[in-house]
Amino acid sequence: MTREGLDALEEERRRLKSEERPAVIKAIAEAREHGDLSENAEYHAARERQSFIEGRLAELEDIVSRADVIDTSKLSGNIVRFGATVMVADEDTDEESTLMIVGSHEADIDAGRLSVTAPLARALIGKTIGDSVEVNTPGGGKSYEICDVRFE
Secondary structure, three states: EEEHHHHHHHHHHHHHHHHHHHHHHHHHHHHHHHHHHHHHHHHHHHHHHHHHHHHHHHHHHHHHHHOOOOHHHHOOOOOOOOOHHHHHEEOOOOEEEEEEEEHHHHHHHHHEEOOOOOOHHHHHHOEEEOOOEEEOOOOEEEEEEEEEEEEE
């Protein structure tokens, strides 16, 4: 996982503990004041939210405790590895995309952050600038050429 990915998870954990958890506890207390809990939708919604928060906190604690942080700024070269920012060109359409290969918990394709376990990332790992890779997609095979590799 990258340092940025770990920081984002720790920020989410902090927010859940310091903001969300106290807010849901307050919501449960307010809902209890309304009387009969068996037919109190606010109470049930707040309890469900509390369950989600506690589950997510447990998940975050596990992920953070097992995280292996890689400082991508200390990496270099032109071989695609974890943490690399890779510019690829679709060989059919010549459309270029820039993707950073990151851990599965920090992947966000809209932000150009591709999980290391994604088929495209697995195809790119170990390749260099100028190499062509084939990736099987739900819509059929796609070919990409690696145009640039950098580490930031």
